[in-house]
Amino acid sequence: MKRVELDRHRYLIAHTELAFYAVDELCSHEEVSLYLGCIQGEMIKCTLHGSRFSLRTGQPMEEPAEAPIGTYAIKQVGNKLLLDPHEPAQQNPV
Numbered sequence: 001m002k003r004v005e006l007d008r009h010r011y012l013i014a015h016t017e018l019a020f021y022a023v024d025e026l027c028s029h030e031e032v033s034l035y036l037g038c039i040q041g042e043m044i045k046c047t048l049h050g051s052r053f054s055l056r057t058g059q060p061m062e063e064p065a066e067a068p069i070g071t072y073a074i075k076q077v078g079n080k081l082l083l084d085p086h087e088p089a090q091q092n093p094v
Helices: none
Strands: 002-006 009-015 020-024 038-040 043-045 052-054 071-077 080-088
Touching: 002 080, 009 080
Parallel strands: none
Antiparallel strands: 002 009, 009 020, 020 071, 038 043, 043 052, 071 080
16 A cells, blocks of 8 residues: 555555555545555455445445545556546446
8 A cells, every 4th residue: 555645635545456446545434544454355444443445436345434435546557656636436446
């Protein structure tokens, strides 16, 4: 995982065996950094209360979080990753 900031907004870039994902860095439940969490498959787990979010869709998969986190378009071009904060992620990873 890597944290990045663009235009005063923090994002988290996660890499799984399947793809790269870009999501909001903060948990939607308590605004705790997901950077401190762990990736399990295509989900990221918040360390504070254990909520898990889909890296693909941003949807909460476990309580107590009820609101999704933002997901953003990201693509690999050569050895660089390009994140578009204005483009929501497609449902299929790149």
